Amino acid sequence: MKTCLRFASPVFFSILMITLLFGFAHDLNAQTDSLADVFPLLVGNRWTYGYHADWTDAINMICTTDTGSVSIRIIQRIDSQDSLVWVMEERRDLVSRRAVTLCTPPIISTTIRDTTIFHLVESCLGQHQLYRNQNFVQILDAVLPYSKLHSDSTTIVRYRSVGSDGKITFRSKPHWMVNSTFTFRNRIGMERYQSTGYPATGLLLTVDHQLRSSIVLGVNTQSSNSVPNGFSLYQNYPNPFNPTTEIRYHLPALSAQSGQAGTSDVSRVTLKVFDVLGRKVATLVDKVQGSGFKKVTFEGSALASGVYCYRLRAGDFLATKRMLLIK
Numbered sequence: 001m002k003t004c005l006r007f008a009s010p011v012f013f014s015i016l017m018i019t020l021l022f023g024f025a026h027d028l029n030a031q032t033d034s035l036a037d038v039f040p041l042l043v044g045n046r047w048t049y050g051y052h053a054d055w056t057d058a059i060n061m062i063c064t065t066d067t068g069s070v071s072i073r074i075i076q077r078i079d080s081q082d083s084l085v086w087v088m089e090e091r092r093d094l095v096s097r098r099a100v101t102l103c104t105p106p107i108i109s110t111t112i113r114d115t116t117i118f119h120l121v122e123s124c125l126g127q128h129q130l131y132r133n134q135n136f137v138q139i140l141d142a143v144l145p146y147s148k149l150h151s152d153s154t155t156i157v158r159y160r161s162v163g164s165d166g167k168i169t170f171r172s173k174p175h176w177m178v179n180s181t182f183t184f185r186n187r188i189g190m191e192r193y194q195s196t197g198y199p200a201t202g203l204l205l206t207v208d209h210q211l212r213s214s215i216v217l218g219v220n221t222q223s224s225n226s227v228p229n230g231f232s233l234y235q236n237y238p239n240p241f242n243p244t245t246e247i248r249y250h251l252p253a254l255s256a257q258s259g260q261a262g263t264s265d266v267s268r269v270t271l272k273v274f275d276v277l278g279r280k281v282a283t284l285v286d287k288v289q290g291s292g293f294k295k296v297t298f299e300g301s302a303l304a305s306g307v308y309c310y311r312l313r314a315g316d317f318l319a320t321k322r323m324l325l326i327k
Helices: 002-034 254-258
Strands: 046-057 062-079 083-100 108-123 167-175 178-185 189-200 203-215 244-251 266-275 280-290 292-299 306-314 317-325
Touching (some): 062 108, 167 189, 244 280, 244 306, 266 292, 280 292, 280 306
Antiparallel strands (some): 046 062, 062 083, 083 108, 167 178, 178 189, 244 292, 266 280, 266 306, 306 317
């Protein structure tokens, strides 16, 4: 009996660990289907914030206060293997006031008007972490200071549970001497960012940026109850997967799209899977289909672990998404 236990134990624990691993990945992606989109990302979306940042140099007895407005607009989306990169345009219109001797009335006042471009990365796994590939100190007083240092339970993510008011407020500690508080609203984005702490010896920073207005052209509700008006290709589920996953897409009524009576509501549809080198590994659909929601199961038991792309073509519509096979 003991011999059997010694022999079975490694196998048992291997199966257990694999089950836990895939169960965890399954849960993460299941959450994405049910959580609120608290930072809707779509080219054209824009937000304007009231900006306030106080820098106090305790060593040199100098205080600097920056106030005004900052507008952020999404101008481009770049698809990567396991993430999306959102190109953001940031326009600042600030007044910077500098004072000495314990923040007496300012002796220097300057205007700051500039436009910069930065990249916001959205992971395509789990709850979709959001971050900027910049040094934490460089973005400490920015309106969107999302750093990889925001980690564990305080990671900045796109999909979260919200309260009855549609909001979520949470604390984050990206630096051992800095405390931050974020407030997000479902389908709107970040409403407020507050932070205080000593990011450097003798330097105290206090920020408070509040949303003034927003233009959100579209959101990803992550809900199967909503019916899209156009072509849609959805993220496969589960993802990561082993060995099967389901891919869903939607074909619109073409007559409604064109506004012409008598237009056929069918499309020639192809759905193909490619490896990272662009080689086709499977054709899942290649036929004429009518309008409505469609789904197909992809089976990858014969493939090696790795990133694969699936591409939907229907008429002039073309969309590609990525999925991860883990064995």
